[in-house]
Amino acid sequence: MKFNIFKSKTNKQTVAFYNIENLFDIYDDEFTRDDDFIPTSKKRWTVKRYKNKLRKIGYAISNIGRKETNSHPAIIGLAEVENDAVLKDLIASKHLKEYPYQFVHYDSQDERGIDVAFIYDSKKFEVLHSEIFTFTLTDEDGLPDYTRDILLVSGLFFGEKIHFIVNHWPSRRTGDVATEFKRIKASEQVQAIILRLQEDYDNPKIVVMGDFNDDPFSNSVKQLVDNIGLFNPMDTLLSIDRGTTSHNFEWNLFDQIIITHNFFERKPKTLRYVKADIYDADFLKQYDGKYKGSPYRTYVGKNYKGGYSDHFPVYLILNKK
Secondary structure, rough: OOOOOOOOOOOOEEEEEEEEEEOOOOOOOOOOOOOOOOOOOOOOOHHHHHHHHHHHHHHHHOOOOOOHHHOOEEEEEEEOOHHHHHHHHHHHHOOOOHHHHHHEOOOOOOOOOOOEEEEOOOOOOOOEOOOEOOOOOOOOOOEEEEOOOOEEEEEEEEOEEEEEEEEEEOOOOOOOHHHHHHHHHHHHHHHHHHHHHHHHHOEEEEEEEOOOOOOOOOHHHHHHHHHEEOHHHHOOOOEEEEEOOOOOOOOEOEEEEEHHHHOOOOOOOOEEEEEEEEEOOHHEOOOOOOOOOOOOOEEEEEEEEOOOOOOOOEEEEEEOO
């Protein structure tokens, strides 16, 4: 099969990020707290449900940015994947198998066993380097509190070197104020990674993507943007009736893609920023009831809904001139 780099008359390409809500296989991992996602658990995570999840997530991914580019996304950062096996199953699923996707993934020490990952079209992006960064947190008893690693992938995107930093910062489960220091620490780690890249490369192009568990105006994200001098195109997307995830009938925009300002430079044969948006197509939304319009989830508590995720994807459109 031959793959056409550009399926339309445009040079526009999609870079996306998607928290796919607990993509676990059906097997028990004795080293992580994945007991909810096995066939005998109260959630009854069966092969049928797993395959349905793969098919739906694959369909969603294949359509992100298609309206603007008439093609599948070139790069997708993911949050909440369990291991290499689920990523292999995902890129081999019904709606993604025709594309030459490959992935970068490392197992983290997260207690639930969920990690970030990086999927890329190997005809459009060549990986040159990847590594993970772990930052140490402690709980109220002074014991290690393990969370997701930060993933750095550097490579050639249509021949141009670009660095991608994929994140899933600590949650707000025990309260946004009580947990803010954890996300501040994650923000500081990302700032350190960017400063290192700026020391190693001349004016590097950097894309920071992830589920930050904070909004664009939150301290952790604002510090990252302001201290480094980045551009956050997500600043204007959050509103009273739009975001990427909803809690207690209020929208948040935890999922963001942030870039360095050199994506605006008018240089020949380089990728330039066009737009950013939330991919909140109707099929990704709850279609009725009191939660109508919110993300159509796989589970609500222990109750299986059969949807996609509790987050909408976000994406950038870049244009190669």
